[in-house]
Amino acid sequence: MSEPVIRTEELNYIYPNKTAALEGISIDIPRGKKVVLLGPNGAGKSTLFLHFNGILKPSSGKVFFGGTEIGYGKKSLEQLRSKVALVMQNPDDQIFSATIEEDVAFGPMNMGLSREEVERRVDEALDQVGMADLRTKPTQQLSFGQRKRVSLAGAIAMHPEVLIMDEPTAGLDSRMVHELLELADELNQQGLTVVMSTHDVETAYSWGDEVRVLNRGRLIYSGDSDGFFVDGQRARNIGITEPILYDLNRTMCRRNEKAPAPFPKNVFELNQKFGQHAKVLGQLYYLPSDALDQTSIQEVRHRMPHAAIGLLGTKARRIGCNLNLQVEHRFDAYDEALIEVGQGRDFVLVGDTSWKDEVERRLALLNSTYGTEMRLKIFA
Numbered sequence: 252m253s254e255p256v257i258r259t260e261e262l263n264y265i266y267p268n269k270t271a272a273l274e275g276i277s278i279d280i281p282r283g284k285k286v287v288l289l290g291p292n293g294a295g296k297s298t299l300f301l302h303f304n305g306i307l308k309p310s311s312g313k314v315f316f317g318g319t320e321i322g323y324g325k326k327s328l329e330q331l332r333s334k335v336a337l338v339m340q341n342p343d344d345q346i347f348s349a350t351i352e353e354d355v356a357f358g359p360m361n362m363g364l365s366r367e368e369v370e371r372r373v374d375e376a377l378d379q380v381g382m383a384d385l386r387t388k389p390t391q392q393l394s395f396g397q398r399k400r401v402s403l404a405g406a407i408a409m410h411p412e413v414l415i416m417d418e419p420t421a422g423l424d425s426r427m428v429h430e431l432l433e434l435a436d437e438l439n440q441q442g443l444t445v446v447m448s449t450h451d452v453e454t455a456y457s458w459g460d461e462v463r464v465l466n467r468g469r470l471i472y473s474g475d476s477d478g479f480f481v482d483g484q485r486a487r488n489i490g491i492t493e494p495i496l497y498d499l500n501r502t503m504c505r506r507n508e509k510a511p512a513p514f515p516k517n518v519f520e521l522n523q524k525f526g527q528h529a530k531v532l533g534q535l536y537y538l539p540s541d542a543l544d545q546t547s548i549q550e551v552r553h554r555m556p557h558a559a560i561g562l563l564g565t566k567a568r569r570i571g572c573n574l575n576l577q578v579e580h581r582f583d584a585y586d587e588a589l590i591e592v593g594q595g596r597d598f599v600l601v602g603d604t605s606w607k608d609e610v611e612r613r614l615a616l617l618n619s620t621y622g623t624e625m626r627l628k629i630f631a
């Protein structure tokens with residue numbers, strides 16, 4: 252196994268008021284993965300994150316980045332924070348500038364980048380979080396969800412190796428949660444390690460490659476999400492309920508005398524495992540987002556009048572919104588595509604190239620796990 256991007260050794264932290272927030276934490280964050288830090292309120296998640304980019308210094312124990320113990324001098328911390336970006340739970344702890352663009356530019360400017368490069372990064376980051384139109388707007392006038400997006404843009408603009416988000420989905424509506432998780436996927440596809448804390452088990456279960464569980468300042472589990480819930484009592488003891496898909500799988504396995512693995516992570520997979528296997532699946536097509544405009548959508552409608560269309564990823568969604576394209580699915584298009592195809596309907600996924608590769612990777616895994624024969628055809 253390669254060296255974890257972040258690792259701690261016997262980390263203890265006691266706040267000045269004598270609260271022992273972290274006790275003996277030896278945790279690893281594998282490079283290039285999507286990692287969820289799960290735990291009830293007060294478990295120590297935020298305190299741990301503040302150690303990952305050196306805002307807090309351990310009372311005892313060590314923190315490593317890329318195999319090297321982190322230093323707490325000004326230079327070392329600056330370097331660390333350009334590689335490990337932390338998005339705090341409350342955006343008001345992070346937004347200080349008068350306008351959105353100034354706020355997003357703050358980190359890159361402090362890194363000593365040229366004006367042009369800062370500009371480029373601000374443009375790109377605001378685009379990714381869907382705030383490009385509002386760049387000159389005063390930060391004082393933003394809604395909670397918009398402030399969250401701005402603080403995320405500030406972190407992305409640093410081009411970090413690790414993006415850490417503390418409770419990023421808290422307080423967002425479900426549409427924004429889908430957007431956020433999709434953006435996190437995109438950043439991960441580009442090579443970032445993405446770490447997020449949550450007490451939302453459904454997200455932890457279906458999104459994370461790896462799960463770490465904290466309770467009362469101690470690390471009680473490291474592994475994949477299925478492994479944690481195998482011991483249902485352990486989860487319930489710390490007030491974490493089982494994810495619905497996990498629960499359904501277990502109940503249906505009992506009834507059908509099937510083995511618990513594989514663990515379905517979406518409705519389509521659950522259906523493949525237990526439902527009547529659909530004999531005729533619809534066909535999944537991919538249309539590059541570069542080719543997306545009114546004409547290409549009309550062409551799809553003309554040639555496949557019964558197909559559904561879904562926008563996958565920030566770029567496709569942005570183009571779709573700008574052109575006000577009429578499509579069936581603007582959010583959660585991958586899962587929606589599986590459901591529709593499972594019911595025999597053709598589906599056109601519109602996304603950029605990194606999404607094409609990702610969908611092919613997911614389908615290959617799906618086919619080998621569930622015996623399906625899903626293929627992605629280029630719409631041409």
Ligand code: ADP
Pocket residue numbers: 266267268270271272290291292293294295296297298299
């Ligand atoms: P989580 O992020 O999992 O909700 P926190 O890291 O915020 O947990 O808190 C862990 C423990 O540390 C809790 O007991 C909390 O009350 C305490 N704590 C957090 N911040 C402070 C602080 N600034 N001063 C004193 N105690 C704190």
